[in-house]
Amino acid sequence: MEKGKIVAGALAPHPPHLVYAENPPQNEPRAECGWETLRWGYERLRKSLSKIDYDAIVVFSPHWQTYVGTHFLGVESFNSLSVDPIFPNLFRYHYNLKVDVPLAQAMEKEARDAGLVTKMMTNPDFRVDYGTIISCHMTRPEWDKPIVSISSQRSTHYFSQDVTQGLMLKLGRATRKAIEASGKRVVLLSSNSLSHRHFTSEGDIPEDMSREHIYHHGQYLWDMQMIELMKAGKSKEIFELIPDFTEQTIAETDSGALSWMLAAMDFPTFPAEVHAYGTVIGTGNAVAEWNFETMGGDA
Amino acid sequence: MSDHPVLRGYVLPGLPQPLLTPEKNPGYARLRDAFGRVREQIAATDADLILVYSTMWPSVIGHQIQARPEPEWVHVDELFHDLGSIPYKFRIDSQFAAKWNEVCATRGLPTRTINYHGFPIDTGSVVTLKLINPDNRLPAVIASSNVYADRAETVVFAKAAVEALRQTGKKAIAVIVSSLSNRFHQEFIDPADDRIYSLKDHEWNLKMLEFLEAGRLEDVSQLSRQIQREARVRKVVNFKPFWWLASVMGPHNFYKGTVFGYEPVFGAGAAVVGLDRAAQQARDLEFDEEDPEVYAGERNVLDTTETLSGQAGDLEEAPGAGE
Numbered sequence: 001m002e003k004g005k006i007v008a009g010a011l012a013p014h015p016p017h018l019v020y021a022e023n024p025p026q027n028e029p030r031a032e033c034g035w036e037t038l039r040w041g042y043e044r045l046r047k048s049l050s051k052i053d054y055d056a057i058v059v060f061s062p063h064w065q066t067y068v069g070t071h072f073l074g075v076e077s078f079n080s081l082s083v084d085p086i087f088p089n090l091f092r093y094h095y096n097l098k099v100d101v102p103l104a105q106a107m108e109k110e111a112r113d114a115g116l117v118t119k120m121m122t123n124p125d126f127r128v129d130y131g132t133i134i135s136c137h138m139t140r141p142e143w144d145k146p147i148v149s150i151s152s153q154r155s156t157h158y159f160s161q162d163v164t165q166g167l168m169l170k171l172g173r174a175t176r177k178a179i180e181a182s183g184k185r186v187v188l189l190s191s192n193s194l195s196h197r198h199f200t201s202e203g204d205i206p207e208d209m210s211r212e213h214i215y216h217h218g219q220y221l222w223d224m225q226m227i228e229l230m231k232a233g234k235s236k237e238i239f240e241l242i243p244d245f246t247e248q249t250i251a252e253t254d255s256g257a258l259s260w261m262l263a264a265m266d267f268p269t270f271p272a273e274v275h276a277y278g279t280v281i282g283t284g285n286a287v288a289e290w291n292f293e294t295m296g297g298d299a
Numbered sequence: 300m301s302d303h304p305v306l307r308g309y310v311l312p313g314l315p316q317p318l319l320t321p322e323k324n325p326g327y328a329r330l331r332d333a334f335g336r337v338r339e340q341i342a343a344t345d346a347d348l349i350l351v352y353s354t355m356w357p358s359v360i361g362h363q364i365q366a367r368p369e370p371e372w373v374h375v376d377e378l379f380h381d382l383g384s385i386p387y388k389f390r391i392d393s394q395f396a397a398k399w400n401e402v403c404a405t406r407g408l409p410t411r412t413i414n415y416h417g418f419p420i421d422t423g424s425v426v427t428l429k430l431i432n433p434d435n436r437l438p439a440v441i442a443s444s445n446v447y448a449d450r451a452e453t454v455v456f457a458k459a460a461v462e463a464l465r466q467t468g469k470k471a472i473a474v475i476v477s478s479l480s481n482r483f484h485q486e487f488i489d490p491a492d493d494r495i496y497s498l499k500d501h502e503w504n505l506k507m508l509e510f511l512e513a514g515r516l517e518d519v520s521q522l523s524r525q526i527q528r529e530a531r532v533r534k535v536v537n538f539k540p541f542w543w544l545a546s547v548m549g550p551h552n553f554y555k556g557t558v559f560g561y562e563p564v565f566g567a568g569a570a571v572v573g574l575d576r577a578a579q580q581a582r583d584l585e586f587d588e589e590d591p592e593v594y595a596g597e598r599n600v601l602d603t604t605e606t607l608s609g610q611a612g613d614l615e616e617a618p619g620a621g622e
Contacts, residue, residue: 064377065377068483068487069485083419086357092417117486117487119487121380151377157532157533200361
């Protein structure tokens, strides 16, 4: 069997506003427009990924929050309705997805062997979190690839971001090892925003772009710092800055998603393609791609 | 005899073990029995509805109030999914939810009602309503805990509920869904071996229970910031449920507390506590917190001297949270 590989990784944030503004048939609410900069960035990501072959998508979601260990979806398919608990007016999405259970099981085993606390999620009534659904929809709306969804262990809140960094380093390496052993070609998604301070009010028209901007200039500066490092191919520096970045901007990197992905990709040294940066209800979001087939060396 | 529209208050834990696996640990079974005693107490009142403030339902766009008349789903907890599924169908007092929302607006507090099929009602609300109101004898109204809110918003949110009760002429049971200490074990354990995560957490829990049993609700409320520092994982800006409960029942110590149960659930301190009105006030009264009636926006305490001058316009323009 040919050795499996990570063919690409993408920072793929999950604001429900993006799916809302896309008006896919799966989502009940309808929008006039909105957040085009980010949505067009996702278009470019999709176009880029369409040029390479891959078998599965592995997504790490901050909105599957597990306070004990890292959990992996372990049911072959899910078909249900996802309603965003924060923005139910924007996201009521009927999903139908397949899970690559053998790959998930392999990742869980590698992570367990590395000393992490893990669990497979095998309850068929489980509702897949909206972070997983949104990042996967925006990246591959055809839903023709099986996914693996990994939960966010909330160790940042229990201990510190430094503890999370250590855990994600192990989880990333375990992910990579399982993928290589699987013989599969896999795309990774880090489903998180950058700075993550929200506005706490919403206009009557949610897609009224005259209201949309970063919550605070300090957040913007930090977001730009992280993006500059992405563009410079300095992923180890990103990893090292994540604790400070998280603390200063309440960043969604507290979830461990980006740290996990960078570690799984073995810290690429080629520049990421930053397809877009934009704000959603005050939070900073970037769509960025590390494509090992078209941009850089081996993952 | 009090004419306050909130007849009784309860502190209830929202973790699913007492509902789904009471046989796994004698403590879980005792908690389930404690819920049963609460159910009997509520049934003996002439309350019209149950008001639930759940720390397990976070919100960002202000507070959210469940208003769907009959929400129905099969719920699975995102962490304890292996314990099983929880089918539910609740009866919600939609009219009261709308009234509460309306009163919040008059007090400057951003809130909204939620009425969507499939909206994910949180584990804590599902567990408590299944255990204290299994046949939907009383309608409920469930409210979120706004992650950006601090004391002022929480107090005003509670006062708006009381005003809404007075306007509608209804009487309510108030419930906060919250653990005391909330640290979980960081490895999967045999439920038979469950214990409070740390001795320090346990000691803080005992202190809270001592105060509550003595009826010192407002004193616990005023300890909230310290409890947050000492016995809580800091997922949110502060420990808010006792601010809400003290404000919705009345911010004082004229209560008689009953601890129906206190047990570890996966390391967290799970207590079932009831609060009745008492003729005499507990000792050691010392109130020094503000008692806001309306919410005037965040104060931007870290901002410029211009903001510190207290111009209302500055305050109102700045979205966000925190005192």
